[in-house]
Amino acid sequence: MSKKPLILVTNDDGIVAPGIKALIDVAKEFGEVVVVAPDSPQSGKGHAITLNQPLRMRKVEMFENVESYECDGTPADCVKLAKNVLLKNRTIDLCVSGINHGSNASINILYSGTMSAAMEASLENINSIGFSLLDFTFSADFRGAQEVARSLIGNIINHGLKGTRLLNVNIPKLPVEDIKGVKVCTQASGMWIEDFQKGEDPRGEEYYWLSGKFVVDEEHKDTDIYWLNQGYASVVPSQHDLTHHESIPGLGYLEN
């Protein structure tokens, strides 16, 4: 690549989350960085977009030598605005989203604002990576995740992204020297066993608050959760075709 690559950075934890700063610092090593990120936390927002109200975008001075904007929309909105308004006349070489505070492995890709931003970029034909660290805390140590991001972004800037436009990357909560490497693998099967905490608000009205634990199908190896448990970062090439092709031949009876 002759000119400096243009890298769009976004996230779902909001522009003030430490994870996006960690990702910007790595992205800056590889090219020109533009940030468009939500002005408030958007965890669990899935692939939400804003249709019925206007969006605001505001330039902020937050990261040294990096053009940055905060937006009152969802992560997917941020990518749409970046692609179609801010950087309309330029080519975005790579979009990176995160580093998310918390896992987006297995089916959590479906709920993830981090991954929906990356998915949105991939739908616009931009190579795109979502990064998530398996540590929910605000004070998480991102050094291991930064090492993984540095290796993957470098590889993709130099060699391109083959066969897919979207990677779901998760990084174990380990000191940088204990991360064993990177594994390209599949999305694990799993499900949330939900529990709602029932309570009463100060006005005496009943509420339900989502909680639960994630149960993974341990039968399959070579999945993101399997490799994360072994101390590796997981890389799942992902896509937007949700068709379950295998079942089409057996569903002819629905046409009657």
Add this chain to the structure above:
Amino acid sequence: MSKKPLILVTNDDGIVAPGIKALIDVAKEFGEVVVVAPDSPQSGKGHAITLNQPLRMRKVEMFENVESYECDGTPADCVKLAKNVLLKNRTIDLCVSGINHGSNASINILYSGTMSAAMEASLENINSIGFSLLDFTFSADFRGAQEVARSLIGNIINHGLKGTRLLNVNIPKLPVEDIKGVKVCTQASGMWIEDFQKGEDPRGEEYYWLSGKFVVDEEHKDTDIYWLNQGYASVVPSQHDLTHHESIPGLGYLEN
């Protein structure tokens, strides 16, 4: 099936939208219906879930002889509450979501609250169908869509759902007698060519409002959009594994 099937009905346009009434009326022909639906429109909410605040659920008297609740969460939240709170000790035989006012064909499944509700039910191992009519208007004529829903729900109640747990069903905007039939097919490739309307609010602040047109890859036949254009209802068996399996062997260079 010996006992009366239990059918959960939800949507994303909100409990007062005419589309959900149209679907309830059909579902009632086949079993006991319980409704849990958002108390306000949730279009474009993707697979959003509510993590950081409590949810409210309120019993409403809206549909004759149908136990109904409105909830201030997203479509996926409604399904989680139904499965894990309201109907915790019962088996839900089928979840139907919609009838959505507007298309969820092609990649619009990713943005769709209607489909995320159905997806959520499928993640809980419940057979599930999302129905969408290609007519955005509040006053849409749902009779054709009801005919399609009647045929599919009947088929699934009688024969089960083979090979998949999730169907994305779209119905063309045609008089009931002009709908040619039902086709089981794949999700079309396509993308939104976005445009943001830039404006100024009454206080002089700049805003952007999403608009755009959908461009479909016409090369492939046997897709939902192809068959909708031919006057058929489309049925896409869908799933939650977003892994792009084909590209895994070629991505070994990312592990270095």
